[in-house]
Amino acid sequence: NFKISVCGFFQSALTIDQQSHSVSVSEILAVQELDLESGTKDDGRWQKMSQKPTEAYPYAFTVSYVRRARKHRWRCTDVTFFCPEWALCQQWVQTIKEQLAELTSRPKHLLVYINPYGGKQQGTCIYEQKVAPLFARASISTDVIVTEHANHARDHLRTVAELKQYDGVVCVGGDGMFSEIVHGLVSRTQKDNGVDQNSPEEKLVACSLRIGIIPAGSTDCICYGTVGINDPVTSALHIIVGDSQPMDVCSVHHNKTFLKYSVSLLGYGFYGDVLADSERKRWMGPARYDFSGFKTFLTHHYYEGTVSFQPATDTLGTPRDKSPCRAGCVLTSLLCSTPENEGGWRVIRGKFLAINAASMSCACPRSPKGLSPAAHLADGTTDLILVRKCSRFNFLRHLIRHTSKDDQFDMTFVEVHRVRRFRFLPRHCQNDSEQDLRENGKRLFGQICRDHPARGCSPAFSSWNCDGEILPHAAIEVGVHCQLIKLFARGIEEPPVFEDVAATCAI
Numbered sequence: 001n002f003k004i005s006v007c008g009f010f011q012s013a014l015t016i017d018q019q020s021h022s023v024s025v026s027e028i029l030a031v032q033e034l035d036l037e038s039g040t041k042d043d044g045r046w047q048k049m050s051q052k053p054t055e056a057y058p059y060a061f062t063v064s065y066v067r068r069a070r071k072h073r074w075r076c077t078d079v080t081f082f083c084p085e086w087a088l089c090q091q092w093v094q095t096i097k098e099q100l101a102e103l104t105s106r107p108k109h110l111l112v113y114i115n116p117y118g119g120k121q122q123g124t125c126i127y128e129q130k131v132a133p134l135f136a137r138a139s140i141s142t143d144v145i146v147t148e149h150a151n152h153a154r155d156h157l158r159t160v161a162e163l164k165q166y167d168g169v170v171c172v173g174g175d176g177m178f179s180e181i182v183h184g185l186v187s188r189t190q191k192d193n194g195v196d197q198n199s200p201e202e203k204l205v206a207c208s209l210r211i212g213i214i215p216a217g218s219t220d221c222i223c224y225g226t227v228g229i230n231d232p233v234t235s236a237l238h239i240i241v242g243d244s245q246p247m248d249v250c251s252v253h254h255n256k257t258f259l260k261y262s263v264s265l266l267g268y269g270f271y272g273d274v275l276a277d278s279e280r281k282r283w284m285g286p287a288r289y290d291f292s293g294f295k296t297f298l299t300h301h302y303y304e305g306t307v308s309f310q311p312a313t314d315t316l317g318t319p320r321d322k323s324p325c326r327a328g329c330v331l332t333s334l335l336c337s338t339p340e341n342e343g344g345w346r347v348i349r350g351k352f353l354a355i356n357a358a359s360m361s362c363a364c365p366r367s368p369k370g371l372s373p374a375a376h377l378a379d380g381t382t383d384l385i386l387v388r389k390c391s392r393f394n395f396l397r398h399l400i401r402h403t404s405k406d407d408q409f410d411m412t413f414v415e416v417h418r419v420r421r422f423r424f425l426p427r428h429c430q431n432d433s434e435q436d437l438r439e440n441g442k443r444l445f446g447q448i449c450r451d452h453p454a455r456g457c458s459p460a461f462s463s464w465n466c467d468g469e470i471l472p473h474a475a476i477e478v479g480v481h482c483q484l485i486k487l488f489a490r491g492i493e494e495p496p497v498f499e500d501v502a503a504t505c506a507i
Ligand SMILES: Nc1ncnc2c1ncn2[C@@H]1O[C@H](COP(=O)(O)OP(=O)(O)OP(=O)(O)O)[C@@H](O)[C@H]1O
Pocket: 114, 115, 116, 117, 118, 119, 120, 146, 147, 148, 149, 150, 151, 152, 172, 173, 174, 175, 176, 177, 178, 180, 216, 217, 218, 219, 220, 221, 468
């Protein structure tokens, strides 16, 4: 009354409850023979088995595999098989091990950076309790570094010898920590390949090491937008199975000098001001964004300037599409190529409450569909969202739509363009040589305005929020580098089919 076959995938028909269940080998995490003589397993999990060996079936092995749970969560589940013969048991264990060994995309050795101060300051605890045991079970070895200061991970990656010994880099933290890893890896790759990051037109060399994110931050929007949930166990399992998700990276330059890379949001005006205010309230933890968001909404500052951009006319999608980027997305599977007919530049001058460039959806627990719901992770474009000066009431309507099904772009004062490159020049910055002088003066004026808000007084300059970090200049040039990095992720899977599986079965 049972059948097991291996034909590209491992299949078992369970005798219990007459249920049948198949698990792809690619989603098996580990196989372990049970030591029945001592009556227990190395890690004590023996107690959890719902059925003990019988005289007829005295040998057993356990397969750990990925089970899909609610809301894109993955969990590690064990199933124990009992065998009548020792040799049969051995044969199964060996066969499964051989099949697993053929999965060459799985990492064996990882470099892990933990930010102990990100989010709710739980990074170390999350890694030790939830992630390290899973890596150990999957026989992944690690070198772990708990960071001691900001940019520790970035600078270590830039200089560490023998980076090639690793199959990937893992960061335990939030978007800021991920950004450090991106800067470290991208800079290192350009240095190793003799590429000058200061040239905005330069084609950058893609990084070969994949990056894993164990979410332990405040927003975790990169993790949320590439996995579908900010859950440490889910992310650890995506790393173990060796998923790979390419991602675009924007380079930001000022005056032909490299400033920063951005993977999620470049936001001037509203999101820049929220961030600038919230940085002074880090002690509040993730709640600082709600506080500063509310405060910034009330101040209702607008900023004048000129946005120039190169529309991505040759792409298959638009920012108003109804279908979001999901696992197996066709735009992501296309190879990046330099468009043959790069379109001309468009120029828009105006007064803006917000200028946002979203290279991915920027979905996060605060806004499950994100700033640009149809943005793609790896299509070589960013969605440029311009929110013109409008009433507080209308801006509130726009913001609230980020949290509902309504279209936040379907408003007269909002426009959105899918672009490959853009520039921003704040008003009063007429030429580059004058720029810094003017910026410093206006920044001072802006600060006075901020500190003593008066009716009709809006500061001349905001700041750019670059993936959660403030940029030192308002005038910037941005270019998208298609699929410059790869993550241990697969994009957000479509809603899973629920499965129930009994924990024990017989061969
Ligand atoms: N040991 C450390 N001490 C102080 N700061 C650190 C340390 N390690 C990393 N950092 C910095 O802390 C900043 C914030 O960290 P992280 O991104 O992990 O959390 P977060 O800001 O709470 O979350 P999010 O970025 O998702 O909003 C990062 O920019 C990083 O450079």
